[in-house]
Amino acid sequence: EEQLQESGGGLVQPGGSLRLSCAEFGFTDSVWCMGWFRQAPGKEREGVGSISIVPGVPYYADSVKGRFTITQDTANSTLYLQMNSLEPEDTAIYYCAARRGSVCTRLGANEYFHWGQGTQVTVSS
Numbered sequence: 001e002e003q004l005q006e007s008g009g010g011l012v013q014p015g016g017s018l019r020l021s022c023a024e025f026g027f028t029d030s031v032w033c034m035g036w037f038r039q040a041p042g043k044e045r046e047g048v049g050s051i052s053i054v055p056g057v058p059y060y061a062d063s064v065k066g067r068f069t070i071t072q073d074t075a076n077s078t079l080y081l082q083m084n085s086l087e088p089e090d091t092a093i094y095y096c097a098a099r100r101g102s103v104c105t106r107l108g109a110n111e112y113f114h115w116g117q118g119t120q121v122t123v124s125s
Contacts, residue, residue, distance in 0.1 A: 002026040002114050004096050009119030016086050016123070022079040022096030022116055030054050033104035034072060035112055036081045038092035038121075047107025048081065048094070059105045064090075086123045093118040 008020040024034070035050040048068060049060040055072030069082040079096055097112035 002098060004098060004114055004116035006094065006096050006116040006119040009094060009121045011122045011124065012086055013125050014087060014123055017082070017084045018086065018121060019083070020081040020094055020096075020119060020121070022081075024053070024077040024079060024098075027053060027077065027098065031100060031102055033099050033101045033106075033112075034079045035097045035099070035104075035107060036068075036070060036079075037095045037097055037107075037109055037112075038090075039095070039118075040089075040092040043092075045095070045109045046092075047109065050104040050107060051079070052102060052104045053098075054102075056104065059107070061107060083121070086121075088123045090121065091123050092121060094121050095119075 003025040005023045032053040036048040039045040049070045051058040058070040067085045071080045098114040099112040
């Protein structure tokens with residue numbers, strides 16, 4: 001059974017950086033899209049970006065393009081989200097997720113059916 005587990009959240013000052021990790025368990029073939037999502041209080045869950053588990057070229061939401069970087073370490077079955085130039089608006093619970101597919105340029109949360117438990121990221125001075 002496929003499972004995901006995030007780690008690495010915390011409190012960071014505006015302009016700072018943070019790296020989230022997502023350990024992947026049970027993903028035994030290459031036809032998976034791995035995504036990062038976030039949900040701020042009172043807002044809908046938002047796609048941050050995605051990448052093939054193979055891996056391939058990452059795809060990003062406009063709101064994080066140029067600041068966030070997604071990488072897939074296939075050897076260690078770990079997905080990463082490097083977040084730079086963080087802003088208070090980036091404060092949210094961050095989730096990693098997985099869906100079946102090889103073209104990983106869609107960020108609809110309802111397409112993803114494996115989810116981690118989430119990790120809190122707070123950007124505040």
